[in-house]
Amino acid sequence: MILKIAWRNIWRNITRSLVVMGAIIIGIWSIIFLVGMVNGMIESYIDNAIKNEVSHIKIHHPEFIKDKESKFYISDIANVKASVDTISGVKAVSYKTITNTMISSSHAGRGISAIGVVPKDEVTVSGVSNHIIEGNYLTDTKKNQILISKRTAKKLKVKLRSKVVLTFQNLENEITMGAFRVVGLFETGNNIYDESVVFIRQKDINNLLGMNGYGHEVAILIDDLEYLDQIQKSIALQFPKLLVRNYKEVQPELALFQSQIKMVGIIYMVIFMLALIFGIINTMMMAVLERVRELGMLMSVGMNKGKVFMMIVIETLLLAIISAPVGLFLGYLSTSYFHKTGINLFFYSEEGMKQFGFDKFIYPNVPTETFWQLVVAVSLTALLGSLYPAWKAIRLRPVEAIRGSFTSEKTRIFSRITNYIQYKLFNSKS
Amino acid sequence: MSLITIKGITKTYNPKKIPVHALRGIDLTIEEGEFTAIVGPSGSGKTTLLNIIGGLDRQTKGEILVDNVNISDLSDNKLIDFRKNKIGFVFQSYNLIPVFTAAENIGFIMLLQKKSKDEISKRVIELLKSVGIEEQKDKRPNQMSGGQQQRVAVARALASKPKFVLADEPTANLDSKSTSDLLDIMENLNRNEEITFVFSTHDQRVIDRAHRVVTIEDGKVISDVKIKN
Numbered sequence: 269m270i271l272k273i274a275w276r277n278i279w280r281n282i283t284r285s286l287v288v289m290g291a292i293i294i295g296i297w298s299i300i301f302l303v304g305m306v307n308g309m310i311e312s313y314i315d316n317a318i319k320n321e322v323s324h325i326k327i328h329h330p331e332f333i334k335d336k337e338s339k340f341y342i343s344d345i346a347n348v349k350a351s352v353d354t355i356s357g358v359k360a361v362s363y364k365t366i367t368n369t370m371i372s373s374s375h376a377g378r379g380i381s382a383i384g385v386v387p388k389d390e391v392t393v394s395g396v397s398n399h400i401i402e403g404n405y406l407t408d409t410k411k412n413q414i415l416i417s418k419r420t421a422k423k424l425k426v427k428l429r430s431k432v433v434l435t436f437q438n439l440e441n442e443i444t445m446g447a448f449r450v451v452g453l454f455e456t457g458n459n460i461y462d463e464s465v466v467f468i469r470q471k472d473i474n475n476l477l478g479m480n481g482y483g484h485e486v487a488i489l490i491d492d493l494e495y496l497d498q499i500q501k502s503i504a505l506q507f508p509k510l511l512v513r514n515y516k517e518v519q520p521e522l523a524l525f526q527s528q529i530k531m532v533g534i535i536y537m538v539i540f541m542l543a544l545i546f547g548i549i550n551t552m553m554m555a556v557l558e559r560v561r562e563l564g565m566l567m568s569v570g571m572n573k574g575k576v577f578m579m580i581v582i583e584t585l586l587l588a589i590i591s592a593p594v595g596l597f598l599g600y601l602s603t604s605y606f607h608k609t610g611i612n613l614f615f616y617s618e619e620g621m622k623q624f625g626f627d628k629f630i631y632p633n634v635p636t637e638t639f640w641q642l643v644v645a646v647s648l649t650a651l652l653g654s655l656y657p658a659w660k661a662i663r664l665r666p667v668e669a670i671r672g673s674f675t676s677e678k679t680r681i682f683s684r685i686t687n688y689i690q691y692k693l694f695n696s697k698s
Numbered sequence: 699m700s701l702i703t704i705k706g707i708t709k710t711y712n713p714k715k716i717p718v719h720a721l722r723g724i725d726l727t728i729e730e731g732e733f734t735a736i737v738g739p740s741g742s743g744k745t746t747l748l749n750i751i752g753g754l755d756r757q758t759k760g761e762i763l764v765d766n767v768n769i770s771d772l773s774d775n776k777l778i779d780f781r782k783n784k785i786g787f788v789f790q791s792y793n794l795i796p797v798f799t800a801a802e803n804i805g806f807i808m809l810l811q812k813k814s815k816d817e818i819s820k821r822v823i824e825l826l827k828s829v830g831i832e833e834q835k836d837k838r839p840n841q842m843s844g845g846q847q848q849r850v851a852v853a854r855a856l857a858s859k860p861k862f863v864l865a866d867e868p869t870a871n872l873d874s875k876s877t878s879d880l881l882d883i884m885e886n887l888n889r890n891e892e893i894t895f896v897f898s899t900h901d902q903r904v905i906d907r908a909h910r911v912v913t914i915e916d917g918k919v920i921s922d923v924k925i926k927n
Contacts (some may be wrong), residue, residue: 269809276797565793568754570782570810570858572775667754670789 270575274583277555278590288551289591295540296592296642300599302536304606304632306529312627314515314522319395320456322515322522323487325500327352330511332484336381338367338439338477342510345483349389351506352488357499359489360392365473366484370435371416371466375425381465382434384473384483393487396454396467403428403452412472414448417462418455426450434468438477446476457627537642541649548653552584556657563661564669573662580661584654585647592646596639603632700763701862701894702728702751707760709746709917720746721757722917728862731892733885735899735908743917744898745866751896752785752864753777765861782810786855788865792847794839800850801826801835807858825853829883845876852883862894869901881907 278285318324327348332340342348345363352361365384370377387406391397396415397405406413414432416424426432428450435445448468456462474480490499496514504512516523556563566576610629709721720743728734736744749755750762753769762769765784772780781787794803804825805818813821826832829849831842839847848868855863865884869877885907887893897904905911913921 269806273795273797280797561791561793562795565787565789566795567778568752568781568787568789569807569854570778572778575810667749670754670793671791 270579271582274579274586277559277579277583278586281555281558284551284554285587288547288587289594291544291547292588292591292646293595293598295544296595296646297598297602299533299537299540299642300596300634300638301602301632303533303638304599304603304634305611305630306533307634308607308611308630308632310526310529311633312630313525316395316456316458316627317519317522318489318515320399320458321461322518323393324490324493324496325488325503325512325514326518327486327488327503327507328484328511328513330509333511336366336368336484338365338437338479338484341365341479341482341484342486343482345486346481348486348507348510352486352503355499355502355506357490357492357495359491360389361486361488362386362389362393363470363483363486364390365470365477365479365482367436367473367477369466371420371424372433372435373424373426373430376423378420378423380420380463382436382473383465383467384470385467386470390467393489396456399454399456400452401455403450405452406467406469407451408469410451411469412446412448413451413469415452415454415467416450417465418453419459419462420466421450421453423463428453434466434476436473436476439479444476444478446472448472537645541645544646545649545653548584548587548650549656552580552654552657553660555583556580556661560664560669561671563664564666564671567664567666568670577658577662580658581651581654584650584657588646588650592643595646596642599634600639603634606632699730700727701730701732701765702726702896703761703763704747704751705761705763707747707750707757707762709743709750709755710758713758719917721750724760724914724917724919726912726919726922728894728896730861730894731888733888733895733907733909734912735897735905735910736912736914737898737900737905738914739900742914744914747914748864748866748896748898752787753781782807783858784861786858786860786863788848788851788855788863788868790867790870792839792844792851792871794847794850794854796839799836799838800831800842800846800853803839803850804853804857807854811858821857822853825856828856828887829853830879843876844871845873845879848872848876848880849883852880852887856887856893862896865895865897867899867901868897869899869904874903877901877903 327342329340329342331337349361349363352358362385364386367382369380369382371380385394385406387408391405400415401418406415414434416426416432421427424432430450431447432450433445433447435443438444454462470483474482488499488503490496500512500514563576567573610631612628613630704724704726707721707724708719711718711720724747736747738744746755750757751764753764753772757770764780767780769777769780795806798806801822805822808818808821822835823832826835829852831846831849831853834842834846834850839850842850848871851868852863855865869880872880881904884895888895897908899905908925910922910924912919
């Protein structure tokens with residue numbers, strides 16, 4: 269019976285109910301879309317960072333990460349690679365030599381990191397080969413090839429097939445240099461990264477540094493992030509003298525970014541819920557005030573306070589129950605659509621997005637738990653929002669409410685006094 | 699046999715600051731099957747008295763026995779149950795549930811009493827017939843005239859099979875024809891089914907039909923006249 273009254277009461281003032289339901293629908297949809305966008309951005313950022321820079325796990329000489337000096341190498345790096353390759357769950361492994369260098373053209377020069385790679389291995393781990401915009405990726409056959417970014421090429425004023433000179437300090441601390449021909453230009457979308465690295469063959473760089481068979485870094489991609497810690501531990505056990513770190517340890521800002529963005533999502537959700545709670549209180553208070561006489565009658569004829577309270581609570585919950593699925597469905601539809609097509613954020617700010625390492629397209633992705641969290645959050649909000657109006661309803665005195673008055677004790681007494689005076693005046697005149 | 703016994707009832711509002719005496723010692727007995735009108739000018743205390751008899755308000759002093767139960771001693775929750783099972787209410791503004799049909803409005807109290815569906819539908823039809831609005835059973839209050847709504851209210855008041863019906867100015871919002879029809883219905887119910895009715899009114903049309911008229915002024919009973927049996 270209470271459910272029946274509550275249900276029909278919702279449709280009593282359709283406009284008002286639709287406004288509240290609209291607020292819930294838009295709120296839920298916007299949170300889903302926001303969470304989807306935020307997740308999409310996190311995934312894009314981390315994915316880019318992993319593919320182009322950090323990979324999932326990296327192995328270094330423990331001292332190398334401090335100042336990247338060439339002398340802190342991993343000897344017999346090819347064997348390390350081969351051993352890691354056999355670990356279950358490892359998708360791809362590459363190794364490289366990394367050193368700071370001076371790159372010069374006939375027009376300009378700049379400091380940069382030179383990364384010596386084994387091209388056939390590197391393409392399995394790094395996504396740079398997918399970002400070649402001119403020319404080709406490095407090959408294993410030709411000597412002294414170099415791959416530079418479009419931005420570096422612009423700064424050095426060089427083009428494809430131009431020659432540049434790299435100057436290094438070898439293991440003997442002597443200056444050594446080599447001339448390299450630009451075979452390809454890349455653009456990863458992350459400007460900072462693009463301006464800080466060039467790629468050459470490991471063989472070439474090792475020859476110049478005098479460290480054949482050595483290397484500075486082993487980069488590993490795994491099949492499933494769920495096993496990241498397990499694989500990392502297994503590698504660390506195998507190479508106790510080497511430093512084995514996962515991508516969160518290599519770039520702590522990734523984890524920080526991830527948690528901060530998630531926190532922003534939660535803050536938005538809380539703000540929405542707060543706004544919604546006041547909207548619900550306002551609407552339900554209006555519904556109670558509009559129905560004072562009716563509530564008075566219900567209490568007069570024998571509906572107890574618990575039932576009156578429940579009636580208001582159920583009415584509010586029904587508003588949420590009707591609108592929440594619509595909001596969830598709209599959110600699911602819109603994020604699913606954009607998950608397929610992507611949202612072109614460069615349309616908004618190409619340079620800004622590149623500067624922060626985001627992809628051109630963001631693919632919103634909403635975890636299933638977000639939908640459940642929203643269901644719980646909206647139900648809780650509706651419940652909390654209904655408590656005050658329901659409490660107000662049961663505070664009504666039936667004797668006053670049946671007359672439609674929602675007055676305070678003082679007003680009631682004042683009205684009795686004026687009635688009494690009127691009566692006395694009327695009697696004395698007659 | 700006395701149904702309602704009122705002994706020395708007083709009601710003072712705001713007793714500690716500016717006391718307003720709404721009732722100043724009322725003694726009254728209402729027998730089963732009476733058709734009584736409590737009359738008096740505005741502010742005389744008739745509605746206060748009716749509210750106290752109905753357990754909607756509590757007296758400051760005195761005792762009130764309804765069906766041999768001292769309702770002054772009942773807790774708020776027990777009083778709600780008492781009202782639900784023993785008293786029928788008819789209000790001046792009908793006070794029907796606007797989202798319910800006539801039949802649902804009548805059956806609603808029986809749902810509160812946890813009666814079975816069959817029993818409810820049988821009683822609802824019976825009551826709709828007795829107040830002459832059978833054909834209005836599926837209409838909502840806003841689709842009915844004032845007179846029809848007040849008939850639904852009377853049927854609702856009778857639905858719980860109460861010991862008596864309290865009607866607070868039941869004809870105040872009705873035209874002459876509707877008033878006359880409603881009074882016919884209530885008088886018939888009183889005569890044929892021996893239902894006790896207690897009205898508060900200052901409507902002469904109601905006073906003329908009452909079998910007993912209790913006049914209150916300034917919180918006191920100034921006359922109590924039995925017109926017919």
